[in-house]
Amino acid sequence: MIKLENVTKVYKGDVVALKDGSFEVGKGEFVFLVGPSGSGKSTLLRLLNREEEPQAGHIHVAGKDIGELSSWKIPYLRRNIGSVYQDYKLLQTKNVYDNVAFALQVIGRPRHVIKTQVPAILELVGLAKKQKNYPDELSGGEQQRVSIARAFVNRPLILLADEPTGNLDPATSVGIMRLLDRINRTGTTVVMATHDRSIVDTMRRRVIELDRGTIIRDQARGVYE
Numbered sequence: 641m642i643k644l645e646n647v648t649k650v651y652k653g654d655v656v657a658l659k660d661g662s663f664e665v666g667k668g669e670f671v672f673l674v675g676p677s678g679s680g681k682s683t684l685l686r687l688l689n690r691e692e693e694p695q696a697g698h699i700h701v702a703g704k705d706i707g708e709l710s711s712w713k714i715p716y717l718r719r720n721i722g723s724v725y726q727d728y729k730l731l732q733t734k735n736v737y738d739n740v741a742f743a744l745q746v747i748g749r750p751r752h753v754i755k756t757q758v759p760a761i762l763e764l765v766g767l768a769k770k771q772k773n774y775p776d777e778l779s780g781g782e783q784q785r786v787s788i789a790r791a792f793v794n795r796p797l798i799l800l801a802d803e804p805t806g807n808l809d810p811a812t813s814v815g816i817m818r819l820l821d822r823i824n825r826t827g828t829t830v831v832m833a834t835h836d837r838s839i840v841d842t843m844r845r846r847v848i849e850l851d852r853g854t855i856i857r858d859q860a861r862g863v864y865e
């Protein structure tokens with residue numbers, strides 16, 4: 641589903657955010673990216689949806705070399721990839737329903753599809769009763785559930801999550817992880833950057849560790865360390 645071959649990303653100022661990185665992630669896998677602040681986790685996630693482009697190497701997503709996509713094809717790549725962030729990135733002027741519906745509207749889904757898929761996904765994330773609420777009327781955990789609903793409503797092949805529990809307390813984080821685990825069990829490949837030791841140690845999934853841009857560990861059923 642994802643394949644990196646000798647990928648190097650250097651930002652201006654000669655900051656090497658990823659150095660000669662290679663790995664493969666199969667369909668339906670769950671992978672944690674760990675490593676200290678600045679080690680390159682977010683950069684790696686941004687390379688996967690072509691928010692960033694590498695200086696060297698190749699990245700394949702869903703069988704395509706994404707470096708070869710012309711710019712008009714990038715939105716089609718991103719339809720295969722849902723993204724979840726630490727700070728939720730919800731539209732404050734839209735209610736829960738409309739935040740999720742918007743993700744389908746922008747890719748041209750017909751109204752009758754939106755009308756069935758949005759309530760179904762809100763049910764899945766446990767927010768059916770808060771459809772009319774605005775983001776500032778929700779707890780952090782609820783806002784993250786909306787953002788996961790928005791990322792998953794189009795049933796992408798891959799879900800990228802950049803510290804999705806970074807702003808949440810431990811109990812709320814467990815609820816978010818249960819949800820991501822459920823989504824993963826539907827066959828969605830999940831790649832999640834995290835600093836949360838207890839989550840990584842509890843879930844025992846594959847762990848890829850970065851240190852100053854270098855992959856220093858790739859462990860099945862790993863721990864945080």
Ligand SMILES: Nc1ncnc2c1ncn2[C@@H]1O[C@H](COP(=O)(O)OP(=O)(O)OP(=O)(O)O)[C@@H](O)[C@H]1O
Pocket residue numbers: 651652655656657675676677678679680681682683684833
């Ligand atoms: N847009 C950018 N321009 C220049 N340098 C950048 C940019 N984005 C990230 N960097 C640098 O690249 C390196 C890797 O950053 P990145 O955000 O990928 O790390 P991270 O592991 O996700 O960190 P954190 O855990 O703090 O989120 C850092 O040295 C950072 O300063």
